[in-house]
Amino acid sequence: MTALRDVAVVGAGAAGLHAAESLRRAGYDGRLTLIGAEDEPPYDRPPLSKHLLGGEWQPDRLALRGPQALEELRLDLRLGVPAERLDRRERTVRLADGHRVRCDAVIVATGVRPRRLPGADGPVPGAHVLRTLGDALALREELRAGTRLLVVGGGLLGAEAAATAVGLGAEVTWLASAAVPQAAVLGTETAALLAGLHREHGVRIHRGTAAALLRRHGRAAGVRLTDGSELAADTVLMAIGSEPATEWLADSGVPLDDGVVCDAYCAAGPGVWAAGDAASWPDPSTGRHHRLEQRTNATEQAVHAARNLLAGPDGVRQAYQPVPYLWTDQYGLRVQAFGRPGDADRFEVVDGSLADHRFAAVCGRDGLVTGAVGIASARALRHLRAQVAAHSAWPSEAS
Template identity: 85%
Template sequence: MTALREVAVVGAGAAGLHAAEALRRAGYDGRLTLIGAEEEPPYDRPPLSKHLLGGEWQPDRLALRDPRALDELRLDLRLGMRAERLDRRERTVHLSDGRRVRCEAVIVATGVRARRLPGAGTPPGGPDAPPPPGAHVLRTLADALALREELRPGVRLLVVGGGLLGAEAAATAVGLGAEVTWLVSTATPLAAVLGGETAGLLTDLHREHGVRIRTGVAAVLLERRGRAAGVRLTDGSELAADAVLTAIGSEPATEWLAGSGVPLDGGVVCDAYCAAGPGVWAAGDAASWPDPRTGRRRRLEQRTNATEQAMHAARNLLAGPDGVRQAYEPVPYLWTDQYGLRVQVFGSPRGAERFEVVDGSLAEHRFAAVCVRDGVVTGAVGIASARALRGLRARVAARGRWPDEPA
């Protein structure tokens, strides 16, 4: 193991916390600084759009570790502090309070920030400033609590964006009695992440629960008297609302690395071992690395990836330049909870030429299905069919042929 004495992990979310834990478990006993822009200790983000937004959970239930577990990591914990610059020559991270943290190595785990709807502009204070009243994004605990304050029976909510976050928030809001309209730029919400068949099933469920869905539309935010008042669609028509949630994707929070020499291109450009250059590693939503299966670069905004990649980066960091490192070769995994159903996905159903149910059926909302492109298993998706789905995961990992080739 390399003889490092000062390591900084920038980003105190799931990836940052798991990186810190992996370093300690592997025997690193030097100074370990964990830097987080939010005031809260590390917490879990997936429940924000579901349990917390719906009021079933309170903020303390989101904590990833209790105070005692954090103390045992012997962290120099810097919360409420943004990293503003990395000086690789001086081996320091410059913080928003003017202080500097020395580090012989750094793991970048700063994640992403939510994109805002065109028309709102960037408020004074920069991209981290809050949106105008009535206009919401859903990335942080504060975001979720602000939106929760507005959700009550009869409130008119516009959800803009056809991905998982928008879908989960729409399902939660309509369950609270809000009048929800969901605006999607594509023909079918969720198809890009779940595949057409599963996306169609969930879209039907949204409509059955009272969500009004407009597809193939784009929008800009309308503001009146300093508050969001709805959106204007590309055809010139307007939709009024009491609140607008923008869920149109995100962008890596890597601007603090500008001028550092760390390569940036839609994220922190890493090699197969999660290294972005001498002494710099990256993990989680902000990391871009070459997929050994396809040779193409990829960046995953998935909770499981944040954990697995962080641990991988930490182990490779400690191996040192002359140690045995391992390439990062995950099987992507995501899940979503909507209307009492948990949908699980391995790999990528997107662009599949063949969707074959191998257990159960879509009609009964219990199935496991394989997704095939060019004769190769690229994804698997299922609901309430865990055993069959686990078997398909192995086929995704092996990029197996489908159907099986003759022996």
């Protein structure tokens, strides 16, 4: 630890902030630079598609830490200046404003950027993505009673935005390529329950795949589908996934393959670590590299990366072996999931019932418990989490 004089954390979201906090709590007393591409101090992203988009919250409620807490971290805080290049030989990070930040070690926490449809390159009025505070505020300005919103993408982000928008009185069409939106994440049974709720609230679910954004008079006017048909809209939200924001590492020698390729300890090479949405590390059960774009993972992985960085190559390091956890809020229901229920081919309710919108279910594949999902059944879910973590044999004790 004493050999480190300068540490840079690149990315000022949840992962970056928790990495910085973990370094200080573990005793690192050197220079600590936190670099963020956005102008805002670290804020929480999950409320963007719900509380902020719906107008229940204002931006100040999203702040992860207040000014005093940030000051106590003694950060060299560089906001609104994206990183452009990592020079490992010179041990510097070059910023977009031309400055260079010295770093004996760096933690990459730059997250992801949203994908866009063909035809949506550059600013297009009426065409939106939803990743940043500015994105959410811009979309919120357009959502009102009677607005025809087309949500493209059948994942959690699209689902939450659709639920929020229809609550504001917008006419919402939700375009998804899967037969049951959200099934790849939550499993078919839970996703079907939520799809039914969307329909009950007036969301029109259309199955298909968008090929390109339609534009009329310079403004988004809907999308063209791969089958040649068109869906018209006043406003289009592209929630079609994301890609790691790692282009600034292209010439650095840091291994990249759908993210920063790390070992089990979150290390990507001498002096380089990664955490959060941009980190790719080996799954302890399969050995295959993977990323997790989940809020809880951003926090937990950042803590591991910081501690392992300070332990050094000869210290006691801990492999990162999380139990994936996510939640989503739709129509007043909080759905929680552990593991990977979307990959399961077996599903069994062990508490409550889907019909009552209060249940906990165990999910399995290849004779093992691989996930758990539920609504308003916290105690049963906690028990199932332990089985997911242990890769218990199916059937589980709870079933």
